[in-house]
Amino acid sequence: MHTVVALALPAVVAFDLAIPAEVFSGAGYSFAVCAETPGRVPSTTGFDVHVSLGLEALETADTVVVPGYAPLAEPSRPVLEALRATSARGGRMVSVCTGAFALAAAGLLDGRTATTHWMDAPELAARYPDVDVDPDMLYADGGRTLTSAGFAAGIDLCLHLVRMDHGAEAAIRVARRLVVAPHREGGQAQFLERPLPASGDGMAAVCAWALRHLAEPLTVADLARQAGWSPRTFARRFTAETGTAPHRWLITQRVLEARRLLEQTDLPVEEVARRSGLGTAANLRARLSRDASTTPTAYRRAFRGRSGGASP
Structure with missing residues (x-):
């Protein structure tokens, strides 16, 4: 206790x-x-x-x-x-x-x-x-x-x-x-869910598309192209709506996905990094160290058996 x-x-x-x-x-x-x-x-x-x-x-x-x-x-x-x-x-x-x-x-x-x-x-x-x-x-x-x-x-x-x-x-x-939201937009990135902008102009759809393609080398220009706007217009509107820049949002989502994979699968750290779009195990370790003061192995050990299954 x-x-x-x-x-x-x-x-x-x-x-x-x-x-x-x-x-x-x-x-x-x-x-x-x-x-x-x-x-x-x-x-x-x-x-x-x-x-x-x-x-x-x-x-x-x-x-x-x-x-x-x-x-x-x-x-x-x-x-x-x-x-x-x-x-x-x-x-x-x-x-x-x-x-x-x-x-x-x-x-x-x-x-x-x-x-x-x-x-x-x-x-x-x-x-x-x-x-x-x-x-x-x-x-x-x-x-x-x-x-x-x-x-x-x-x-x-x-x-x-x-x-x-x-x-x-x-x-x-x-x-x-x-009766509260498990995540609130703005401020420090939190790790309770994958938040999407609440928008009627297609912004949420673009973010949903990005979440399905995190393993790919996405850029702000890719997101802007998906939305049908120029990169500058997209970045301005995204920041105004979510309170964070699109590049930062992408990094946050990739760390979230890496955490989910560490919690719920037995995938090697290298594969977790690839699937989450963080690229390399070294980059995953650096991000997790900065955001959670831990390592992928320690994080997985802490959550093993607490967040559900452990299969890919």
């Missing part, structure tokens, strides 16, 4: 706290809430949250989630020391929205890419210059330390964690229970 503990700092953002509570209430997780001082913790929405556990709950947590809080004062020394100790023993550290300020104050985001609510990103960058703050991400996955953008982006991050822990099907089941 994977233990998830949320640390409620005053005044906690109730919505941010509710996200991990709902996502991690299913099979495979135990969920609890702790505070620096057990008792009533004020929220930003006018009501108090009763918390029965203190910081000692962090000592046995596999994952610690710090929801957003306000005002953004630096947490107390006991809180910072507890966060550092949990991280030092290998606990996974996660923040939702402005919870990133607590992780940054503990020094856990130094030298890492992180995100938070776009309104607070400039302050996070100014206060903690050793943190690479990217306000355009829905979430930033640094391996053992992960941060999400504001409010509902916490759902995206928590679903991403479920997917990494238990596979894509488990994440989709949670998303259905919460």
Whole structure:
């Protein structure tokens, strides 16, 4: 059983706290809430949250989630020391929205890419210059330390964690229970499904065509030709509609396909790279290392038996 503990700092953002509570209430997780001082913790929405556990709950947590809080004062020394100790023993550290300020104050985001609510990103960058703050991400996955953008982006991050822990099907089941989309366009590429633009002018059809031909050396010019537009017009309209450039979208889809093949087949890494359009095993390893901080072999081992069959 994977233990998830949320640390409620005053005044906690109730919505941010509710996200991990709902996502991690299913099979495979135990969920609890702790505070620096057990008792009533004020929220930003006018009501108090009763918390029965203190910081000692962090000592046995596999994952610690710090929801957003306000005002953004630096947490107390006991809180910072507890966060550092949990991280030092290998606990996974996660923040939702402005919870990133607590992780940054503990020094856990130094030298890492992180995100938070776009309104607070400039302050996070100014206060903690050793943190690479990217306000355009829905979430930033640094391996053992992960941060999400504001409010509902916490759902995206928590679903991403479920997917990494238990596979894509488990994440989709949670998303259905919460009545949310398992993937949202824009920001950091996510790995829960293959999103297509919702368009009535043929853009979705072009993307669907591209997904069927990922193994081929597709270019933006190929996509534009399929749509019947000039490459410049196609790129402009694609970016306006999806929030990402067509070349980046193609790379994302190829990494998604490579992940699917690693999860669900026994194909050699070289063949996975060819079928996904990434070309070579070396390129696949580089992409997976950058996007998920892992190797194809480790990724396949992590998902073996979790995402369905293992036949080509």
